[in-house]
Amino acid sequence: MTTSQDIIRPDILAMTSYPVPDSTGLIKLDAMENPYSLPADLAKALGEHLAGVALNRYPAPRPAALIAKIKRTMNVPDTCDVLLGNGSDELISMMSVACAKPGAKVVAPVPGFVMYEMSARFAHLEFVGVPLKPDFTLDADALIAAIGEHAPALVYLAYPNNPTGTLYDDADIERVIAASKKSLVVIDEAYQPFAEKTWMPRAAEFDNVVVMRTVSKLGLAGIRLGYMAGRPAWITQFDKVRPPYNINVLTQATAEFLLDHLDVLDAQAAELRAQRTKLAREVAALPGMTVFPSAGNFLLVRVPDAAVAFETLLTSRVLIKNVGKMHPLLANCVRLTVGSAEENAHMIAALKKLPTLD
Numbered sequence: 369m370t371t372s373q374d375i376i377r378p379d380i381l382a383m384t385s386y387p388v389p390d391s392t393g394l395i396k397l398d399a400m401e402n403p404y405s406l407p408a409d410l411a412k413a414l415g416e417h418l419a420g421v422a423l424n425r426y427p428a429p430r431p432a433a434l435i436a437k438i439k440r441t442m443n444v445p446d447t448c449d450v451l452l453g454n455g456s457d458e459l460i461s462m463m464s465v466a467c468a469k470p471g472a473k474v475v476a477p478v479p480g481f482v483m484y485e486m487s488a489r490f491a492h493l494e495f496v497g498v499p500l501k502p503d504f505t506l507d508a509d510a511l512i513a514a515i516g517e518h519a520p521a522l523v524y525l526a527y528p529n530n531p532t533g534t535l536y537d538d539a540d541i542e543r544v545i546a547a548s549k550k551s552l553v554v555i556d557e558a559y560q561p562f563a564e565k566t567w568m569p570r571a572a573e574f575d576n577v578v579v580m581r582t583v584s585k586l587g588l589a590g591i592r593l594g595y596m597a598g599r600p601a602w603i604t605q606f607d608k609v610r611p612p613y614n615i616n617v618l619t620q621a622t623a624e625f626l627l628d629h630l631d632v633l634d635a636q637a638a639e640l641r642a643q644r645t646k647l648a649r650e651v652a653a654l655p656g657m658t659v660f661p662s663a664g665n666f667l668l669v670r671v672p673d674a675a676v677a678f679e680t681l682l683t684s685r686v687l688i689k690n691v692g693k694m695h696p697l698l699a700n701c702v703r704l705t706v707g708s709a710e711e712n713a714h715m716i717a718a719l720k721k722l723p724t725l726d
Protein backbone atom coordinates (compact mmCIF):
# COMPACT_ATOMS: atom_id res chain seq x y z
CA MET A 369 0.00 0.00 0.00
CA THR A 370 1.25 3.49 -0.86
CA THR A 371 0.88 6.21 1.75
CA SER A 372 1.74 9.87 1.53
CA GLN A 373 3.78 9.38 4.72
CA ASP A 374 6.12 7.02 2.81
CA ILE A 375 6.47 9.18 -0.27
CA ILE A 376 6.51 12.83 0.79
CA ARG A 377 9.74 14.46 2.04
CA PRO A 378 9.98 14.39 5.84
CA ASP A 379 10.47 18.19 6.00
CA ILE A 380 7.26 18.68 4.01
CA LEU A 381 5.37 16.19 6.21
CA ALA A 382 6.45 18.23 9.25
CA MET A 383 5.18 21.52 7.76
CA THR A 384 1.81 23.22 7.80
CA SER A 385 0.35 25.02 4.79
CA TYR A 386 0.68 28.80 4.45
CA PRO A 387 -2.05 30.05 6.81
CA VAL A 388 -4.74 32.24 5.28
CA PRO A 389 -7.42 32.96 7.92
CA ASP A 390 -11.10 33.02 6.95
CA SER A 391 -12.04 36.68 6.66
CA THR A 392 -15.75 36.32 5.89
CA GLY A 393 -17.65 39.25 7.42
CA LEU A 394 -14.45 40.89 8.72
CA ILE A 395 -12.73 44.17 7.93
CA LYS A 396 -9.66 42.68 6.30
CA LEU A 397 -6.56 44.57 7.39
CA ASP A 398 -4.12 41.66 7.57
CA ALA A 399 -2.67 41.25 4.09
CA MET A 400 -1.69 44.65 2.66
CA GLU A 401 -4.48 44.69 0.11
CA ASN A 402 -5.61 47.94 -1.47
CA PRO A 403 -9.13 48.56 -0.06
CA TYR A 404 -10.45 50.41 -3.12
CA SER A 405 -12.11 48.91 -6.17
CA LEU A 406 -11.89 50.32 -9.69
CA PRO A 407 -14.20 53.20 -10.67
CA ALA A 408 -17.39 51.73 -12.16
CA ASP A 409 -16.79 53.03 -15.71
CA LEU A 410 -13.26 51.64 -15.74
CA ALA A 411 -14.44 48.28 -14.38
CA LYS A 412 -17.07 48.14 -17.14
CA ALA A 413 -14.54 48.94 -19.84
CA LEU A 414 -12.22 46.28 -18.42
CA GLY A 415 -15.06 43.77 -18.53
CA GLU A 416 -15.64 44.52 -22.19
CA HIS A 417 -11.92 44.21 -22.86
CA LEU A 418 -11.78 40.83 -21.11
CA ALA A 419 -14.82 39.59 -23.05
CA GLY A 420 -12.63 39.69 -26.15
CA VAL A 421 -9.89 37.46 -24.70
CA ALA A 422 -9.41 34.07 -26.35
CA LEU A 423 -9.90 31.71 -23.41
CA ASN A 424 -9.43 28.70 -25.68
CA ARG A 425 -5.80 29.57 -26.43
CA TYR A 426 -2.75 29.15 -24.28
CA PRO A 427 -1.29 32.44 -23.10
CA ALA A 428 1.77 33.95 -24.72
CA PRO A 429 4.71 32.59 -22.72
CA ARG A 430 6.69 35.83 -22.93
CA PRO A 431 4.07 38.45 -23.81
CA ALA A 432 6.12 41.08 -25.67
CA ALA A 433 3.54 43.88 -25.67
CA LEU A 434 2.85 43.55 -21.95
CA ILE A 435 6.56 43.41 -21.13
CA ALA A 436 7.19 46.49 -23.29
CA LYS A 437 4.39 48.32 -21.49
CA ILE A 438 5.78 47.35 -18.06
CA LYS A 439 9.23 48.55 -19.12
CA ARG A 440 7.80 51.86 -20.27
CA THR A 441 5.43 52.57 -17.37
CA MET A 442 7.75 51.31 -14.62
CA ASN A 443 10.93 53.02 -15.83
CA VAL A 444 12.85 49.80 -16.39
CA PRO A 445 16.25 50.59 -17.92
CA ASP A 446 16.48 49.79 -21.64
CA THR A 447 19.33 47.34 -21.17
CA CYS A 448 17.30 45.23 -18.71
CA ASP A 449 15.16 42.24 -19.57
CA VAL A 450 11.94 41.56 -17.66
CA LEU A 451 10.68 38.21 -16.36
CA LEU A 452 7.03 37.82 -15.34
CA GLY A 453 5.84 35.65 -12.48
CA ASN A 454 2.50 34.45 -11.16
CA GLY A 455 2.99 36.92 -8.32
CA SER A 456 6.51 37.71 -7.18
CA ASP A 457 6.17 34.60 -5.04
CA GLU A 458 6.68 32.60 -8.23
CA LEU A 459 9.73 34.67 -9.18
CA ILE A 460 11.25 33.88 -5.77
CA SER A 461 10.50 30.22 -6.37
CA MET A 462 12.11 30.29 -9.84
CA MET A 463 15.26 31.92 -8.48
CA SER A 464 15.45 29.34 -5.69
CA VAL A 465 15.13 26.43 -8.08
CA ALA A 466 17.63 27.85 -10.58
CA CYS A 467 20.26 28.49 -7.88
CA ALA A 468 19.84 25.24 -5.94
CA LYS A 469 23.29 23.74 -6.40
CA PRO A 470 24.27 21.33 -3.61
CA GLY A 471 25.21 23.41 -0.56
CA ALA A 472 23.88 26.68 -2.00
CA LYS A 473 22.56 29.20 0.51
CA VAL A 474 20.22 32.18 0.79
CA VAL A 475 20.89 35.11 3.11
CA ALA A 476 18.32 37.71 4.13
CA PRO A 477 17.64 40.02 7.06
CA VAL A 478 15.14 38.71 9.61
CA PRO A 479 12.39 39.31 10.46
CA GLY A 480 11.60 39.57 6.76
CA PHE A 481 9.29 38.20 4.07
CA VAL A 482 8.64 34.55 4.94
CA MET A 483 8.61 33.30 1.34
CA TYR A 484 12.37 33.85 0.98
CA GLU A 485 12.95 31.15 3.58
CA MET A 486 10.06 28.90 2.56
CA SER A 487 11.04 28.94 -1.08
CA ALA A 488 14.68 28.27 -0.18
CA ARG A 489 13.71 25.27 1.91
CA PHE A 490 11.45 23.84 -0.81
CA ALA A 491 14.41 23.94 -3.20
CA HIS A 492 16.85 22.49 -0.63
CA LEU A 493 18.78 25.74 -0.25
CA GLU A 494 20.03 26.58 3.23
CA PHE A 495 18.48 29.79 4.61
CA VAL A 496 20.60 32.05 6.82
CA GLY A 497 18.68 34.86 8.53
CA VAL A 498 20.63 37.87 9.80
CA PRO A 499 18.78 39.75 12.56
CA LEU A 500 17.90 43.40 12.03
CA LYS A 501 18.76 45.84 14.80
CA PRO A 502 16.11 46.13 17.55
CA ASP A 503 14.76 49.30 15.87
CA PHE A 504 14.44 47.21 12.65
CA THR A 505 17.10 49.12 10.73
CA LEU A 506 19.57 47.04 8.74
CA ASP A 507 22.60 45.63 10.57
CA ALA A 508 24.72 46.08 7.47
CA ASP A 509 27.94 44.95 9.16
CA ALA A 510 26.35 41.69 10.33
CA LEU A 511 24.78 41.12 6.92
CA ILE A 512 28.08 41.73 5.15
CA ALA A 513 29.86 39.39 7.59
CA ALA A 514 27.25 36.68 6.88
CA ILE A 515 27.65 37.16 3.13
CA GLY A 516 31.42 36.78 3.56
CA GLU A 517 31.04 33.66 5.69
CA HIS A 518 28.35 31.86 3.69
CA ALA A 519 28.95 33.09 0.11
CA PRO A 520 25.20 32.73 -0.58
CA ALA A 521 23.77 32.34 -4.07
CA LEU A 522 21.00 34.83 -3.25
CA VAL A 523 20.74 37.83 -0.94
CA TYR A 524 17.23 39.29 -0.51
CA LEU A 525 16.63 42.89 0.50
CA ALA A 526 13.00 43.97 0.72
CA TYR A 527 12.88 47.72 0.07
CA PRO A 528 10.92 48.46 2.23
CA ASN A 529 10.90 45.37 4.42
CA ASN A 530 7.82 43.37 5.39
CA PRO A 531 6.68 43.09 8.24
CA THR A 532 8.71 46.01 9.62
CA GLY A 533 8.10 48.69 6.97
CA THR A 534 11.76 49.72 7.13
CA LEU A 535 13.37 51.34 4.12
CA TYR A 536 17.04 50.44 4.37
CA ASP A 537 19.67 53.12 3.79
CA ASP A 538 20.82 53.31 0.18
CA ALA A 539 24.45 53.57 1.32
CA ASP A 540 24.06 50.32 3.30
CA ILE A 541 22.55 48.60 0.27
CA GLU A 542 25.47 49.77 -1.86
CA ARG A 543 27.86 48.25 0.66
CA VAL A 544 25.91 44.97 0.62
CA ILE A 545 25.99 44.88 -3.18
CA ALA A 546 29.74 45.55 -3.18
CA ALA A 547 30.29 42.80 -0.60
CA SER A 548 28.20 40.29 -2.58
CA LYS A 549 31.01 39.27 -4.87
CA LYS A 550 29.66 35.73 -5.30
CA SER A 551 25.95 36.48 -4.82
CA LEU A 552 22.96 37.87 -6.65
CA VAL A 553 21.27 40.64 -4.67
CA VAL A 554 17.49 40.67 -5.15
CA ILE A 555 15.93 44.03 -4.29
CA ASP A 556 12.25 43.33 -3.60
CA GLU A 557 10.15 46.45 -4.17
CA ALA A 558 6.71 44.99 -3.46
CA TYR A 559 5.74 48.23 -1.66
CA GLN A 560 7.23 50.69 -4.14
CA PRO A 561 3.91 52.58 -4.62
CA PHE A 562 4.04 53.52 -0.93
CA ALA A 563 7.79 54.01 -0.56
CA GLU A 564 8.24 56.40 -3.47
CA LYS A 565 11.86 55.33 -3.56
CA THR A 566 13.24 52.78 -5.97
CA TRP A 567 16.33 51.04 -7.25
CA MET A 568 14.70 50.35 -10.62
CA PRO A 569 16.71 53.00 -12.56
CA ARG A 570 19.86 51.29 -11.26
CA ALA A 571 18.79 47.73 -12.11
CA ALA A 572 21.37 47.48 -14.90
CA GLU A 573 24.15 49.30 -13.08
CA PHE A 574 25.52 46.26 -11.24
CA ASP A 575 26.36 42.80 -12.54
CA ASN A 576 24.84 41.21 -9.39
CA VAL A 577 21.51 42.97 -8.87
CA VAL A 578 17.93 42.34 -9.98
CA VAL A 579 14.91 44.42 -8.97
CA MET A 580 11.61 42.66 -8.29
CA ARG A 581 8.15 44.21 -8.15
CA THR A 582 4.52 43.13 -8.00
CA VAL A 583 1.18 44.72 -8.80
CA SER A 584 -0.34 43.08 -5.71
CA LYS A 585 0.01 45.92 -3.24
CA LEU A 586 -0.81 48.50 -5.91
CA GLY A 587 -4.36 47.17 -5.99
CA LEU A 588 -4.24 44.06 -8.15
CA ALA A 589 -3.45 41.27 -5.68
CA GLY A 590 -6.12 39.10 -7.31
CA ILE A 591 -4.53 38.91 -10.75
CA ARG A 592 -1.19 37.53 -9.48
CA LEU A 593 1.47 39.36 -11.46
CA GLY A 594 5.03 40.01 -10.43
CA TYR A 595 7.94 41.15 -12.54
CA MET A 596 11.68 41.21 -12.25
CA ALA A 597 14.11 43.45 -14.10
CA GLY A 598 17.78 42.70 -14.54
CA ARG A 599 20.57 42.18 -16.95
CA PRO A 600 19.76 39.62 -19.66
CA ALA A 601 22.47 37.31 -18.25
CA TRP A 602 20.23 36.68 -15.22
CA ILE A 603 16.78 36.87 -16.77
CA THR A 604 17.67 34.39 -19.53
CA GLN A 605 18.68 31.78 -16.95
CA PHE A 606 15.69 32.23 -14.62
CA ASP A 607 13.36 32.08 -17.61
CA LYS A 608 14.43 28.46 -18.15
CA VAL A 609 12.71 27.27 -14.97
CA ARG A 610 9.54 29.31 -15.54
CA PRO A 611 6.46 27.10 -15.97
CA PRO A 612 5.66 27.48 -19.70
CA TYR A 613 2.37 29.42 -19.50
CA ASN A 614 2.70 30.96 -16.05
CA ILE A 615 0.79 34.20 -16.70
CA ASN A 616 -2.78 33.37 -17.69
CA VAL A 617 -4.63 35.23 -20.45
CA LEU A 618 -6.97 37.10 -18.09
CA THR A 619 -4.06 38.39 -16.04
CA GLN A 620 -2.19 39.46 -19.17
CA ALA A 621 -5.21 41.24 -20.60
CA THR A 622 -6.09 42.91 -17.30
CA ALA A 623 -2.53 44.16 -16.76
CA GLU A 624 -2.24 45.46 -20.32
CA PHE A 625 -5.52 47.30 -19.95
CA LEU A 626 -4.88 48.78 -16.50
CA LEU A 627 -1.31 49.87 -17.20
CA ASP A 628 -2.95 52.44 -19.50
CA HIS A 629 -4.88 53.71 -16.46
CA LEU A 630 -2.10 53.76 -13.89
CA ASP A 631 -3.22 57.22 -12.78
CA VAL A 632 -6.21 55.57 -11.06
CA LEU A 633 -4.04 53.15 -9.09
CA ASP A 634 -1.43 55.83 -8.38
CA ALA A 635 -4.15 58.09 -6.94
CA GLN A 636 -5.31 55.25 -4.69
CA ALA A 637 -1.73 54.73 -3.50
CA ALA A 638 -1.42 58.45 -2.76
CA GLU A 639 -4.62 58.32 -0.70
CA LEU A 640 -3.26 55.30 1.21
CA ARG A 641 -0.01 57.16 1.93
CA ALA A 642 -2.06 60.00 3.43
CA GLN A 643 -4.10 57.46 5.41
CA ARG A 644 -0.87 55.86 6.63
CA THR A 645 0.32 59.17 8.08
CA LYS A 646 -3.00 59.75 9.81
CA LEU A 647 -3.26 56.19 11.15
CA ALA A 648 0.32 56.27 12.46
CA ARG A 649 -0.39 59.48 14.34
CA GLU A 650 -3.64 58.12 15.82
CA VAL A 651 -2.19 54.76 16.87
CA ALA A 652 0.89 56.39 18.41
CA ALA A 653 -1.41 58.55 20.55
CA LEU A 654 -2.97 55.44 22.16
CA PRO A 655 -1.52 54.33 25.50
CA GLY A 656 1.22 51.67 25.42
CA MET A 657 1.68 51.58 21.63
CA THR A 658 4.88 52.07 19.68
CA VAL A 659 4.53 52.67 15.95
CA PHE A 660 7.60 51.98 13.82
CA PRO A 661 8.25 54.17 10.76
CA SER A 662 6.80 52.49 7.67
CA ALA A 663 7.33 53.01 3.96
CA GLY A 664 4.70 50.35 3.13
CA ASN A 665 0.88 50.32 3.21
CA PHE A 666 1.02 48.89 6.71
CA LEU A 667 2.24 49.76 10.18
CA LEU A 668 4.22 47.60 12.55
CA VAL A 669 3.04 48.37 16.07
CA ARG A 670 4.29 47.09 19.41
CA VAL A 671 1.39 46.68 21.80
CA PRO A 672 1.25 45.57 25.45
CA ASP A 673 0.01 42.10 24.42
CA ALA A 674 -0.21 41.08 20.75
CA ALA A 675 -2.50 38.09 21.35
CA VAL A 676 -4.95 40.21 23.34
CA ALA A 677 -4.84 42.94 20.66
CA PHE A 678 -5.56 40.41 17.91
CA GLU A 679 -8.51 38.89 19.79
CA THR A 680 -9.92 42.27 20.86
CA LEU A 681 -9.89 43.53 17.28
CA LEU A 682 -11.45 40.31 16.05
CA THR A 683 -14.32 40.87 18.50
CA SER A 684 -14.84 44.18 16.69
CA ARG A 685 -14.72 42.30 13.34
CA VAL A 686 -11.29 43.69 12.42
CA LEU A 687 -8.73 41.16 11.13
CA ILE A 688 -5.08 42.15 11.62
CA LYS A 689 -1.88 40.11 11.67
CA ASN A 690 -0.26 39.09 14.92
CA VAL A 691 3.44 38.82 14.04
CA GLY A 692 4.54 38.60 17.69
CA LYS A 693 5.64 34.97 17.37
CA MET A 694 7.39 35.30 14.00
CA HIS A 695 10.73 36.38 15.44
CA PRO A 696 12.04 37.33 18.91
CA LEU A 697 12.61 40.93 17.74
CA LEU A 698 8.88 41.16 16.97
CA ALA A 699 7.71 40.29 20.48
CA ASN A 700 4.20 41.72 21.01
CA CYS A 701 4.09 43.30 17.58
CA VAL A 702 1.08 43.39 15.28
CA ARG A 703 0.96 44.45 11.65
CA LEU A 704 -1.90 46.73 10.64
CA THR A 705 -2.68 47.14 6.95
CA VAL A 706 -3.63 50.71 6.06
CA GLY A 707 -7.21 50.61 4.81
CA SER A 708 -9.76 53.19 3.71
CA ALA A 709 -10.55 56.12 6.02
CA GLU A 710 -13.66 54.28 7.19
CA GLU A 711 -11.84 51.00 7.86
CA ASN A 712 -9.04 52.79 9.71
CA ALA A 713 -11.54 54.65 11.88
CA HIS A 714 -13.14 51.31 12.74
CA MET A 715 -9.72 49.88 13.60
CA ILE A 716 -8.84 52.84 15.82
CA ALA A 717 -12.16 52.51 17.64
CA ALA A 718 -11.42 48.81 18.19
CA LEU A 719 -7.88 49.55 19.42
CA LYS A 720 -9.35 51.93 21.98
CA LYS A 721 -11.16 48.96 23.52
CA LEU A 722 -7.87 47.32 24.45
CA PRO A 723 -7.44 46.80 28.17
CA THR A 724 -4.97 49.42 29.43
CA LEU A 725 -2.14 48.44 31.69
CA ASP A 726 -2.13 50.20 35.00
Ligand SMILES: *Cc1c(COP(=O)(O)O)cnc(C)c1O
Nearest residue numbers: 455456457481530558582584594
Ligand atom coordinates in the same frame (compact mmCIF):
# COMPACT_ATOMS: atom_id res chain seq x y z
C1 LIG B 1 3.49 40.71 -0.63
C2 LIG B 1 4.95 40.58 -0.86
C3 LIG B 1 5.44 39.88 -1.97
C4 LIG B 1 4.58 38.94 -2.78
O1 LIG B 1 3.86 39.51 -3.71
P1 LIG B 1 2.98 38.69 -4.75
O2 LIG B 1 3.33 39.32 -6.02
O3 LIG B 1 1.58 38.90 -4.32
O4 LIG B 1 3.38 37.24 -4.72
C5 LIG B 1 6.79 39.88 -2.21
N1 LIG B 1 7.64 40.49 -1.37
C6 LIG B 1 7.22 41.13 -0.28
C7 LIG B 1 8.21 41.78 0.63
C8 LIG B 1 5.86 41.18 0.02
O5 LIG B 1 5.44 41.75 1.15
